Amino acid sequence: MIILQSIGVVDRGSITFFEGELRSIFDTVKVRPAAKVPASAHVPERDQLDGATILQSLPAPEPGAGDALLGVIDEDLFVADLNFVFGLVYGSRAIISLARLRQEFYSLSPNQDLFRERALKEAVHELGHVFGLPHCSDRRCVMHFSNSISDTDFKGWMYCERCREMLEDSGVKASF
Numbered sequence: 001m002i003i004l005q006s007i008g009v010v011d012r013g014s015i016t017f018f019e020g021e022l023r024s025i026f027d028t029v030k031v032r033p034a035a036k037v038p039a040s041a042h043v044p045e046r047d048q049l050d051g052a053t054i055l056q057s058l059p060a061p062e063p064g065a066g067d068a069l070l071g072v073i074d075e076d077l078f079v080a081d082l083n084f085v086f087g088l089v090y091g092s093r094a095i096i097s098l099a100r101l102r103q104e105f106y107s108l109s110p111n112q113d114l115f116r117e118r119a120l121k122e123a124v125h126e127l128g129h130v131f132g133l134p135h136c137s138d139r140r141c142v143m144h145f146s147n148s149i150s151d152t153d154f155k156g157w158m159y160c161e162r163c164r165e166m167l168e169d170s171g172v173k174a175s176f
Ligand SMILES: [Zn+2]
Pocket: 125, 129, 135, 145
């Protein structure tokens, strides 16, 4: 089961979108009430939040094959040695940040379809990590590492054949 939780203010449309899309891929999705952004995640000298602090503040789901918590936040995240991250994973918990997925972030005109497609890729990518998948060398596979938004745009939102087999071996079914 995928547990979906917004952290701080995230527009309802995005959550409903994730709920529908993830349900069609992973079957069961439950939406938990929004979590507060922990005050300790604010780092005064930067206009970003500490991703690891937020991730660790989220309650972990009950352990079980295919169980994952996906937190969604609309603020820019960093972790210790990276300037920014699109998302991060710790055990059965993952978060994705929507902040760098909008065209406006790159001073381009808004494109809602592109924004949603990027968001879905990041969600499916981080959930893949929760389910034990490493990064994939196939640049079209959703598990390929995104160093920049153009990597995200190049890859698809699905797991490649090899990644899908690895998922099945660990008891996770993903339908596309
Ligand atoms: Zn990754």
